[in-house]
Amino acid sequence: MRVAIVHYWLVSMRGGEKVVEALCDMYPEADIFTLVYDERRVSEKIRRHRVIPSFLQKIPGAKRRYQSLLPLMPFALESLDVSGYDLVISSESGPAKGITPGPQATHVCYCHSPMRYVWDHYHFYRANAGLPTRMLMPWIAPALRAWDVTxxxxxxxxxxxxxxxxxxxxxxxRRRATVLNPPVSVDEFAPATELGDHYLVAGQLVGYKRVDLAVRAFTRMGRKLVVIGEGPEMAMLKRMAGPNVTFLGRTPFAQLKEMLARCRALVFPGTEDFGIVPVEAMASGRPVIAHASGGVLDSIVPDQTGLLFDEQSEAGLIDAVRRFEAMEGSFRTEKIRQHAQQFSDAHFKQRMRQIIEDEIARRKPLPVSLSRVVRNQPSLRPRVARVELPDPHLRNGA
Structure with a gap:
């Protein structure tokens, strides 16, 4: 079986690329197709595979400014030839699922998110883009949405x-999806022997992650907050922060692990598609204070592995921190760590392989002998039910 893995772009190692690594383990002979490829910034595991980039790779500066090439991405993706593969697995967040497989191929899409910049985050991305992009997006977004749906x-x-x-x-x-949380390297994290007195925020410093809520809330409360990460909001966040808020910028993995293991709790005020960092914190035995939205609803057990708050505001977060401190002693390190184990690499690979094999079996044509039996036995043929709509307006609308 020839296998193709299609990933939107390979220019860093984040959550999406960890999924690609797991797929590489599952299918070590697979070829990888991508829009733009920077081999210096991906893992050896990915580099061991044959990686085929699109024509965008030849554009000067594409490895750094790939996002500005959004209008060309559908054309670049469809130029990649996967017609000779039996199984196509697309890893979707930017354009990836729009690849064109052969008619007999099975195409399974692992979706991190529908393209945020043309759907639910459209106005956020447009507001934070440069002037040329802000002017162009209203013209290209409708066509991209139509392409994405079709x-x-x-x-x-x-x-x-x-x-x-x-x-x-x-x-x-308008499609149903099987839910499978992404793989997290939970075994790389461990609890600390001694806790610190700080809370922690870790991640990219961009608007939708709402790090500003944490900085304002902790400045107002006077509690120690450590912020790990970098991004366009760094300067603005530093201006609003009090002396109790420390910014470490981008840190080595070893330091991140230490800060996660020693924090009182991880603070996660934004809305994420899933959220890898909360699981990493729980794998370190630490609870999570998170806004009750997005992927954390899959990963956090309220009042056992963390605490959820409803109002995404400074006041809502302050109230959540005070509630957490009132019950802080009830959180058990080993119970939190045990919960995190269900998000392991091994669990992901086992479940993903089963989903793929079930889909291949479902699409496999019936043997000729069995097809003849089904054709000759009316009782074995699929039945089509006729549904009458009582309301003529509904009938016309349908």
Whole structure:
């Protein structure tokens, strides 16, 4: 069986690329197709595979400014030839599922998110883009949405990384999806022997992650907050922060592990498709204070592995921190760590392989002898039910 893995772009190692690594383990002979490829910034595991980039690779500066090439991405993706593969697995967040497989191929899409910049985050991305992009987006976004919806028909089975993403797949593509949370290297994290007195925020410093809520809330409360990460909001966040808020920027993995293991709790005020960092914190035995939205609803057990708050505001977060401190002693390190184990690499690979094999079996044509039996036995043929709509307006609308 010839296998193709299609990933939107390979220019860093984040959550999406960890899924690609797991797929590489499952299919070590697979070829990888991508829009743009920077071999210096991906893992050796990915580099061991044959990686085929699109024509965007030849554009000067594409490895750094790939996002500005969004209008060309559908054309670049469809230029990649996967017609000779039996199994195509697309890893979707940017354009990836729009690949064109052969008619006999099975196409399974692992969806991290429908394209955020043309759907639910459209206005956020446009507001934070440069002037040329802000002026161009209203013209290109409708065509990209139409292409994104129609290419969903090229997918045989969708797998969503959370219930939150499955709901969006249903909303935008009108397709059902199996939920399988992404793999997290939980075994690389461990609890600390001594805790610190700080809370922690870790991740990219961009608007939708709402790090500003944490900085304002902790400045107002006077509690120690450590912020790990970098991004366009760094300067603004530093201006609003009090002396009790420390910014470490981008840190080595060893330091991140230490800070996660020693924090009182991880603070997660934004809405994520899934959220890898909360699982890493729980694998370190630490609870999570998170806004009750997005993927954390799949990963956090309220009052056992963390605490959820409803109002996404400074006041809502302050109230959540005070509630957490009132019950802080009830959280058990080993219980939290045990819960995190269900998000392991091994669990992901086992479940993903089963989903793929089930879809291949479902699409496999019947043997000729059995097809003849079904054709000659009316009782074995599929039955079509006729549904009468009582309301003529509904009938016309349908």
């Amino acid at each position: 290419t969903a028909a090229r997918v045989d089975a969708f797998v969503a990384n959370s219930r939150h993403v499955a709901d969006r797949i249903g909303k935008y593509y």
